[in-house]
Amino acid sequence: AIVVDEYMQTSKKDVFAAGDSCAIYYNPIKKHAYIPLATNAVRMGTLVAQNLVKPTIKYMGTQGTSGLHIYDYNVASTGITETAASLFDMNVKSITISENNRPEFMPTYENITLKVVYEEETRRIVGAQVISKIDATQAINTLSVCVQQEMTIDELGFMDFFFQPHFNKPWHFLNQAGLQALQA
Numbered sequence: 001a002i003v004v005d006e007y008m009q010t011s012k013k014d015v016f017a018a019g020d021s022c023a024i025y026y027n028p029i030k031k032h033a034y035i036p037l038a039t040n041a042v043r044m045g046t047l048v049a050q051n052l053v054k055p056t057i058k059y060m061g062t063q064g065t066s067g068l069h070i071y072d073y074n075v076a077s078t079g080i081t082e083t084a085a086s087l088f089d090m091n092v093k094s095i096t097i098s099e100n101n102r103p104e105f106m107p108t109y110e111n112i113t114l115k116v117v118y119e120e121e122t123r124r125i126v127g128a129q130v131i132s133k134i135d136a137t138q139a140i141n142t143l144s145v146c147v148q149q150e151m152t153i154d155e156l157g158f159m160d161f162f163f164q165p166h167f168n169k170p171w172h173f174l175n176q177a178g179l180q181a182l183q184a
């Protein structure tokens with residue numbers, strides 16, 4: 001893959017590159033990696049246009065966030081998995097929670113399984129995966145921001161999320177992951 005700097009410039013002056021041809025800065029590991037996704041391609045392409053005349057906007061890096069609908073399940077992932085962490089020589093811990101999406105006094109509710117991976121020493125969140133029959137995938141976009149902003153699993157426990165019984169519980173399942181990690 002072509003290595004570009006944060007302005008999408010190659011090592012050759014005035015030559016820019018973007019998309020699947022490039023390696024990309026991967027925030028969870030703080031190094032370049034090959035993560036061919038349309039999300040990365042459109043951002044890199046736009047940055048090439050922004051930076052052609054003079055370096056203006058830096059690329060923020062990626063978490064490789066992605067989603068999938070398969071049979072009855074909605075699945076999404078951001079950053080690294082626990083298995084991938086060992087490939088990158090990262091020392092991680094993880095917390096897996098199984099929660100109903102809303103209070104059990106509601107007529108219906110559905111199970112959500114969420115796994116959050118964090119660095120053992122710094123407790124920085126480096127990845128997460130979710131699976132449910134309801135669409136809980138937007139929570140992975142929230143966790144993508146957490147990875148990008150280098151937030152810790154402990155901060156996740158007390159982050160402010162709204163509550164209304166139609167949608168969720170007073171402790172959002174993202175909070176629950178942070179809270180349960182405090183005891184892990």
Ligand SMILES: Cc1cc2nc3c(=O)[nH]c(=O)nc-3n(C[C@H](O)[C@H](O)[C@H](O)COP(=O)(O)OP(=O)(O)OC[C@H]3O[C@@H](n4cnc5c(N)ncnc54)[C@H](O)[C@@H]3O)c2cc1C
Nearest residue numbers: 018019020021022035036037038039040041042045066067
């Ligand atoms: C089945 C599938 C599903 C995917 N689903 C998702 C998804 O849900 N979400 C997501 O984020 N990403 C997804 N991706 C990845 C995404 O499609 C790619 O990351 C994205 O298209 C890369 O864009 P690009 O412009 O860099 O490359 P491309 O889209 O591959 O475009 C390169 C273009 O260059 C042309 N080309 C090649 N050689 C030459 C040449 N010598 N001269 C002229 N033209 C040439 C090709 O014909 C092509 O049109 C999926 C990929 C596949 C294969």
